[in-house]
Amino acid sequence: xxxxxxxxxxxxxxxxxxxxxAMMPYLTEQYGNPSSIYKFSQNSKxxxxxxxxxxxxxxxxxxxxxxxxxxxxxxxNWAIKSALELRADKGKHIISTGIEHHAVLHTLQHLETxxxxxxxxxxNELGQIDLNDLRKAIRKDTVLITVxxxxxxxxxILPVAEIGAVARESGVLFHTDAVQAVGHIPIxxxxxxxxxxxxxxxxxxGPKGCGALYIRGGVRLPTxxxxxxxERGLRSxxxxxxxxxxxxxxxxxxxxxxxxNAKRVSAMRDRLIGGLTKIPASxxxxxxxxxxxxxxxxVFEYIEGESIILLLDQAGIxxxxxxxxxxxxxxxxxxxxxxxxxxxxxxxxxRLSLSEDNSxxxxxxxxxxxxxxxxxxxxxxxxxxxxx
Ligand SMILES: *Cc1c(COP(=O)(O)O)cnc(C)c1O
Numbered sequence: 001x002x003x004x005x006x007x008x009x010x011x012x013x014x015x016x017x018x019x020x021x022a023m024m025p026y027l028t029e030q031y032g033n034p035s036s037i038y039k040f041s042q043n044s045k046x047x048x049x050x051x052x053x054x055x056x057x058x059x060x061x062x063x064x065x066x067x068x069x070x071x072x073x074x075x076x077n078w079a080i081k082s083a084l085e086l087r088a089d090k091g092k093h094i095i096s097t098g099i100e101h102h103a104v105l106h107t108l109q110h111l112e113t114x115x116x117x118x119x120x121x122x123x124n125e126l127g128q129i130d131l132n133d134l135r136k137a138i139r140k141d142t143v144l145i146t147v148x149x150x151x152x153x154x155x156x157i158l159p160v161a162e163i164g165a166v167a168r169e170s171g172v173l174f175h176t177d178a179v180q181a182v183g184h185i186p187i188x189x190x191x192x193x194x195x196x197x198x199x200x201x202x203x204x205x206g207p208k209g210c211g212a213l214y215i216r217g218g219v220r221l222p223t224x225x226x227x228x229x230x231e232r233g234l235r236s237x238x239x240x241x242x243x244x245x246x247x248x249x250x251x252x253x254x255x256x257x258x259x260x261n262a263k264r265v266s267a268m269r270d271r272l273i274g275g276l277t278k279i280p281a282s283x284x285x286x287x288x289x290x291x292x293x294x295x296x297x298x299v300f301e302y303i304e305g306e307s308i309i310l311l312l313d314q315a316g317i318x319x320x321x322x323x324x325x326x327x328x329x330x331x332x333x334x335x336x337x338x339x340x341x342x343x344x345x346x347x348x349x350x351r352l353s354l355s356e357d358n359s360x361x362x363x364x365x366x367x368x369x370x371x372x373x374x375x376x377x378x379x380x381x382x383x384x385x386x387x388x
Contacts, residue, residue, distance in 0.1 A: 015246070016205035019206050027242045051247065055251060059187065072199065075198035096146045098123055126286060128290070129147065144174075145166075149178035149181035149187060156291055164192045177198045206247045268358055276296070276371075295353050299346065308370075
């Protein structure tokens, strides 16, 4: 295969070898249904119990507070829709932000068509909310605050513990989409007053199609899927044993090496930021310091992000112009508009997202290939000509 540099780890990651090894028995010999009575199936049940304990202990939760799902989208949908149902007697007002992932944003937009009212807190140019805005937005009929732990496009880390404290003192449920945070930065459900937390395995080198929702004990979230009564009766369906075991193994590995990975990955990220912001009419998007270790995100004026991605692809570099889900639409990313970028600048976005699998050579290669690509695209842009 020709040279490939994978710099799209915020879209998905490679499966870790440890996770694959842990999964393998449950994809082959250990195929028993965890709900069956005989000894053979009890191996599968034990594996799921063990995975649940592992995930709980890493998140500072109890095993009975962890519910396995099919991923981040399902966990977000479940938490938000069911919280509204749970607190229907109190009202239909939800507080969120303008930079949420589509799994949250489109769920909220759907609920708005069903009579819910949503306040989208503004963010500043770095992607941060103001806690005073949050306090002021809370009303008598507010039933849920849903704010992501870290943004997938611009890497900004949000003040989850502070938001949790405000939610708790106001008696409002707090959900966080922590899909980009878990396995990468420290997150503690108990220490951060979180009521519900979404995560997905494939963002920390686990398998695709398996995630979890943490639901704090005492929050009686309504049933998502009716059926055989799996996941304490809230989410029926025969368990994805291999996926669950792989999720736990990947999370354990990521947590064990979190500090060293973060140090190495953020050093590579900062080399990208240092090198690429030297390009004229370019800038970093997101917070300069409160950002995920792996995400380097930019806008380059006078060009289209999609064109950059295509030329990078020809050079064997996998990158993104923001959220994978928005790549089919012509609208610029809602996140970049929310941080105040004008349409024409938001169109020139690029996200390079790294993992511990990347090497310094990968960074050298990107720093060598990208600047001439920007120059070439600008040489074809009449707007750039006028500017000069
Ligand atoms: C990837 C992602 C999701 C969706 O997770 P899936 O497992 O792909 O459904 C949700 N929120 C954020 C912030 C993400 O990055």
